[in-house]
Amino acid sequence: MDYQHFFRSELDALREAGDYREFAELERHCGDFPNANCHNGPGEVTIWCSNDYLGMGQHPAVLDAMHSALDRAGAGAGGTRNISGTTHDHVLLEAELADLHGKEAALLFTSGYVSNWAALGTLASRIPGCVVLSDALNHASMIEGIRHSRAQKLIWKHNDLEDLEAKLAALPLEQPKLIAFESVYSMDGDIAPIAAICDLADRYNAMTYLDEVHAVGLYGPRGGGIAEREGVMDRLTVIEGTLGKAFGVVGGYIAASAELCDFVRSFASGFIFTTALPPAVAAGAAASIRYLKGSSAERAIQKERVAEVRARLDAIGLPHIDNPSHIIPVMVGDPVKCKYISDMLLNEHGIYIQPINYPTVPKGTERLRITPSPVHTEADIDRLLTALEALWTQCQLARRPIAAE
Numbered sequence: 001m002d003y004q005h006f007f008r009s010e011l012d013a014l015r016e017a018g019d020y021r022e023f024a025e026l027e028r029h030c031g032d033f034p035n036a037n038c039h040n041g042p043g044e045v046t047i048w049c050s051n052d053y054l055g056m057g058q059h060p061a062v063l064d065a066m067h068s069a070l071d072r073a074g075a076g077a078g079g080t081r082n083i084s085g086t087t088h089d090h091v092l093l094e095a096e097l098a099d100l101h102g103k104e105a106a107l108l109f110t111s112g113y114v115s116n117w118a119a120l121g122t123l124a125s126r127i128p129g130c131v132v133l134s135d136a137l138n139h140a141s142m143i144e145g146i147r148h149s150r151a152q153k154l155i156w157k158h159n160d161l162e163d164l165e166a167k168l169a170a171l172p173l174e175q176p177k178l179i180a181f182e183s184v185y186s187m188d189g190d191i192a193p194i195a196a197i198c199d200l201a202d203r204y205n206a207m208t209y210l211d212e213v214h215a216v217g218l219y220g221p222r223g224g225g226i227a228e229r230e231g232v233m234d235r236l237t238v239i240e241g242t243l244g245k246a247f248g249v250v251g252g253y254i255a256a257s258a259e260l261c262d263f264v265r266s267f268a269s270g271f272i273f274t275t276a277l278p279p280a281v282a283a284g285a286a287a288s289i290r291y292l293k294g295s296s297a298e299r300a301i302q303k304e305r306v307a308e309v310r311a312r313l314d315a316i317g318l319p320h321i322d323n324p325s326h327i328i329p330v331m332v333g334d335p336v337k338c339k340y341i342s343d344m345l346l347n348e349h350g351i352y353i354q355p356i357n358y359p360t361v362p363k364g365t366e367r368l369r370i371t372p373s374p375v376h377t378e379a380d381i382d383r384l385l386t387a388l389e390a391l392w393t394q395c396q397l398a399r400r401p402i403a404a405e
Contacts, residue, residue: 018335056248115252118270217246
């Protein structure tokens with residue numbers, strides 16, 4: 001077999017389909033987010049698709065904590081936590097996370113992907129006879145963790161309580177069950193009916209596993225996520241989150257009972273055999289969490305920016321998915337045009353929005369995923385909407401009817 005020819009042909013097929021991904025080489029300006037320098041593009045750009053939803057990756061409280069920890073503890077953790085890597089900063093961060101979610105304990109991982117893969121894989125594989133009921137739109141990390149467990153899996157229709165109940169009712173009441181779902185779904189921006197899912201879990205003797213990665217820091221009076229906002233954190237068996245989005249750093253975690261966290265710590269290969277996060281990262285994450293527990297200003301301004309961008313899109317008829325979250329999917333519906341618009345935004349207007357094409361979303365639902373933040377200005381919004389309207393006209397894309405005033 002000509003391996004290099006195979007690689008080239010597969011990549012060529014991606015390019016022809018409009019699904020080949022190119023990376024903009026960005027250098028964010030410290031203290032000046034969402035502005036950055038694009039080294040392989042036009043130079044100065046404004047980022048409109050970051051998951052650093054509140055700009056905390058540039059916040060002085062976070063940077064100060066990381067500088068201090070670096071000076072105090074050095075660069076790396078020294079190895080896996082089982083051997084040489086459990087530092088005082090890890091312990092403090094886990095205490096902050098447990099407090100954030102009202103749980104007895106928390107367990108830190110190197111990323112949100114790893115936390116899902118390791119926790120779901122360990123729970124589902126080691127609980128005898130466990131059946132995992134997985135929402136149809138769960139993240140790839142959840143899917144991989146469930147697949148890795150080799151446990152029985154039932155996929156229920158997205159946010160469909162009737163379908164979930166039918167599948168639960170078909171299982172023996174005494175059989176172990178784990179309902180895995182997300183709060184805010186990252187591509188469509190819709191939100192799960194958490195309380196109703198917990199009602200079904202209680203009725204059918206099931207555990208619940210909630211992925212809050214696109215909600216922590218953003219919702220609830222202290223940034224505990226949708227479950228905190230709705231007052232149901234205590235009803236969930238496991239809450240999983242990330243430190244790499246609204247908290248602005250990197251890492252993932254679960255929060256649950258002390259016994260469950262200890263169980264995953266003791267049996268999850270994704271925890272046992274992975275070098276721990278650097279102490280400076282843990283310190284920065286803890287500072288971000290502490291800050292957002294006490295400050296709602298960033299969340300309030302972000303909501304205003306999101307509402308304004310949605311209203312401006314409606315005013316010019318650009319189609320976007322209506323949802324109750326901070327994520328604005330602007331629908332293009334064509335992979336080639338989606339990439340073209342993204343390229344033109346970057347190269348002609350200095351606006352960075354990565355195209356979202358297959359396999360991240362189904363074919364025919366290609367989109368630009370816009371995430372307004374509290375640090376985007378009115379001028380940023382004006383430039384974004386002016387550029388989008390011009391490109392929509394150029395590409396002859398459909399618009400929504402504009403409501404009469």
